[in-house]
Amino acid sequence: MEYIYGAMLLHKAGKEVNEANVKKVLEAAGVKADDARVKALIAALQGVNIEQAIEKASQAQVVAAAPVAAAAGHAKAEAKAEEKSPEEEKKSDEAAAAGLGALFG
Numbered sequence: 213m214e215y216i217y218g219a220m221l222l223h224k225a226g227k228e229v230n231e232a233n234v235k236k237v238l239e240a241a242g243v244k245a246d247d248a249r250v251k252a253l254i255a256a257l258q259g260v261n262i263e264q265a266i267e268k269a270s271q272a273q274v275v276a277a278a279p280v281a282a283a284a285g286h287a288k289a290e291a292k293a294e295e296k297s298p299e300e301e302k303k304s305d306e307a308a309a310a311g312l313g314a315l316f317g
Contacts, residue, residue: 214243215253223262230254 218237222229231250238245 214238214241215249219253219257220262220266229257229262 215234215238218234218241219229221237222233227233231247231254234250234253235245238250
């Protein structure tokens with residue numbers, strides 16, 4: 213992961229993402245750079261628009277998080293509905309009926 217982070221850091225800083233720069237970033241972070249992994253990373257990034265890749269990744273996270281949040285909200289609503297005692301339900305029904313009666317005078 214540190215190799216990818218190094219490349220992203222270089223991109224964000226507006227520097228060219230190449231073998232020498234990735235090695236410098238890794239060494240500055242105290243990571244012993246493996247030449248083969250650096251070369252593989254640079255080869256994998258050839259022709260890749262990093263901005264688009266980041267944007268697509270962030271959109272995928274938002275889309276994936278939405279159903280999870282909805283399910284959590286639904287579970288909380290069900291838990292609250294189950295917590296009502298029969299007396300609370302009766303009072304709630306009476307209040308609703310009184311409200312309807314006021315509408316029709």
